[in-house]
Amino acid sequence: NAGVTQTPKFRVLKTGQSMTLLCAQDMNHEYMYWYRQDPGMGLRLIHYSVGEGTTAKGEVPDGYNVSRLKKQNFLLGLESAAPSQTSVYFCASSRTSGLDNEQFFGPGTRLTVL
Amino acid sequence: DAKTTQPNSMESNEEEPVHLPCNHSTISGTDYIHWYRQLPSQGPEYVIHGLTSNVNNRMASLAIAEDRKSSTLILHRATLRDAAVYYCILRRRSGNTPLVFGKGTRLSVIA
DSSP states (O other): OOEEEEOEEEEEOOOTOOOOEEEESSSOOEEEEEEEEEETTTTTEEEEETTTEEEEEEEOTTTTTTEOOTTTTTEEESSSSOOGGGGEEEEEEEEEEOOOOOEEEOOOEEEEOO | OOBBBBOOOEEETEEEETTEEEEEEOTTTTOOOEEEEEEETOOOEEEESSSSSOOOOSSOOOETTTTEEEEEEESHHHHHHHHEEEEEEEEOOOOEEEEOOOEEEEEEEEO
């Protein structure tokens, strides 16, 4: 039982390049989330999904797109990377959105945009 | 959304209890109080949550004030592995409520 995994762990991009971050969970969770964390800050929600085929915007969605084609996977795309998107990206999942439900987080992807 | 206030940092000696405070004076009656922690270079992990009554689990205890305007996360015997940033988060009952992280409290544990 791997929990939540993220690919890749590290990536360096040049401004304007595109990339996709992959998140996978093996807990059969309905809900999945993408957060970013800038140095010295808490996590901020980018996008989330309440089930296969559905996505919704979070607090900081601009410059990102997401897809949830399979229940176990949640992809985060950057179409044209900018230096402001240099950050650590965390994926999370939860069984439901219930107020007493915990979220499980992946180990993070450290992205640098030059 | 109701906000939480936590000290920026705290320090503890190893094997001593640690009390991490959180103020949430604008909490509503149906807000749950969640605590997560983030170890260095890792994603956050769930610690504990509660609504009104004090809660205990294998990791920690959560003491909630009678008026619910504050709470305290209690680590009974701090270890070096407990050095982390601890986040106190309120989850409001209004549809899907993703976690909203503040800056948390950075706990240092001294051997």
